[in-house]
Amino acid sequence: MFKDRQQGLVYLHGCTLAITAVVLFLTWGGFVNAVGWIEFSKHVNRDLYLLATVCAGLWVQQGLRGYSEKLGCLGWGDAIRLSRQQIGRIAIVLFAVVVVTKDGNISRTFLIGYLGVLAGALIIANKYFPPLIARLFFGARGMRTVVIAPAKEVEGFVKWLRQRPHLAGGIEVIGWIGDADAPAETTLPRLGTKRDVRRVLIEHDATQILVSQANLTAEAADTVSEIAEQLGCRVRFFSNVQQFFGERAVRVEHEENYTFVTRSDEPLDHPLNQIQKRLLDIVVALPVVVLIFPPLMLMVWCMQRIQSPGPLFHCQLRSGLNRRKFLIFKFRTMNVNHGQESRQAGKNDARIYPFGRFLRRASLDEIPQFLNVLLGDMSVSGPRPHLLEHDEQFAKVVNFYHARHFVKPGITGLAQSKGFRGEISEPSLLRKRIGYDMLYIKRWSLSLDLQIMAATVRHVFFPPSSAY
Structure with missing residues (x-):
């Protein structure tokens, strides 16, 4: 019932924001020139930056789609967050023009001042323009x-x-x-x-x-x-549809004469997102496999010969995307014939040889899994794959446990970046981990992957107490 109204409101508000940005650009330029704050070069091409502002306005309008349901009743917090996103997009476009054209004539102070003034105007516009537009176009239709x-x-x-x-x-x-x-x-x-x-x-x-x-x-x-x-x-x-799903959020999809309802959103169902994630995986995994993996493999092999002779790698079957089985690679960190392979490693576990303990604490035993990433079985970030036996055990504790197989498993994940590593000693820890896995699946973005990777690198140098 509201789809056309939402789309119209997004379009009209986007137009008003683009007009606001252009008018403010001209007004700000005339103002600073009149008061003499900034001396403009005679060679500066203002029309080029005015055109860039118009193009940025189109990009800003595209970004409103994520706020279509709330547009018109935004609180100050949402208005500020939306305006921050919009200012970021406009700044990227304007300074991209500066870099690409190698323009030394435009005043950077002028551009920064314009963005600052525009930020305040956008916050007010996002807060008050949509309800005014809605009242004007919808209110009179009794x-x-x-x-x-x-x-x-x-x-x-x-x-x-x-x-x-x-x-x-x-x-x-x-x-x-x-x-x-x-x-x-x-x-x-x-x-x-x-x-x-x-x-x-x-x-x-x-x-x-x-x-x-x-x-x-x-x-x-x-x-x-x-x-x-x-x-x-x-x-x-x-x-x-909420009467079938209770209070949990659902996603509704319309395909011609049919309507489909699911309990969660899955951004990685989108082909473009899949391509972005795969490219990021390759960009990260390839240098690790080429530059880090070979010397580390030699070092691990030498230490194993001294402390715990046996195979270099420990390989196991794990469940991946859509519960398909694959062979995961890890540096062996436990003594050969230690027994009880399905039992999780605990603190001061006697099965782990000394150098293996270091590898586990620094997460270096996971480096061979970058081979799994290149093979396409895993991603750099995603829900950590558990032992097959643990999958069955954990599924009895958390009903929606297997939903984590909706995406590829990862070398690291959102839960691990939050410090949830090592042994799962009680059900509450498992629920928190799976909760983070589900949050990752629902809210995946390229920036979220980068945040997880950055946190993981930090944990390599400063491991949490649960890493053993």
Whole structure:
């Protein structure tokens, strides 16, 4: 019902921001020139930077899509965060022009001052412009609306509408239609039963009906639609998917005549995101395999010959993307024939030889897994793969455990970057780790991967107490 309004609001607000940026650029230039704060070079090409500001405005508009549902009711915190993103994009475009053209005539002080003034203007614009636009375009369209829904759904639906005043402008819910033997705890008046649809629409001069799909059969829905068409009344059907999923957030996808609902968003389902992540994996893994892995492998082999003769690598089957099995590579850190391979390593574990303890604490035993990254079985960052036996055990503790296999496993992960490493000694630790894994899957971004990698490098030099 609100899709067109949301898209229109995003477009119109984006246009107002672009106009604001351009007008402020011209105004700021005229102001600093008039007061003599900055002496402009005669050779500076202001039109080029004005054009760059227009292009940056288009990029800013694209960035509004992530705020489309909240645009119009942003708090100051959201307005500041959105403005920070917008200023970053405009700054990138302007200074890219400076670098590419090697322009020494434009004043950097002028550009920085402009960005500072624009930042304040954008915060105010993001806070106040969208509701003004919504009131102007939507508020005047009076739609007297009747809701046809089960009694238990009515109040929740009306509450949902009231939480979106910027998009619900002009929609006046005058009452609801439902079964007489199902009283609802609602402030709305019940106007009749489903047999009274025609009478209610005529008596109350309704121009829109909102119908819950859970309330009508296909035949009854056809009847309501015919009555609405005869009376020149809009009819929209809705489905409250939350009744099947509780309070957990869900994602709804529309494909032609079908609607699909899932419990979580998956950014890595997007092909472009997959390409970005794969390129980052290769860029990181290739230098490690070529430059770091060979000398480290020689050092580990020599120390093993001294302290714990045996195979250089310890290889095991693990579950990867979509629970496909693959062979993971690690430097061997335990003595050969130590037994109890499925038991997690604990603090002061006697099975670990001295140099192996150092490798584990510094996470250097994981370096061979960059081979797994190049082979495509793993990613540099993602949920850590556990032993197959532990997968089954942990799945009994955390119901949604196997959802972590929606993405490739990683050498490091969000949980590890937060210090959750080593032995899982109690269920609460497992739940926290899996919670971070699920957060990673839902909110993946290239910047999140870079943050995880940076934190992991820091842990190599300053390992957490749980690393052993």
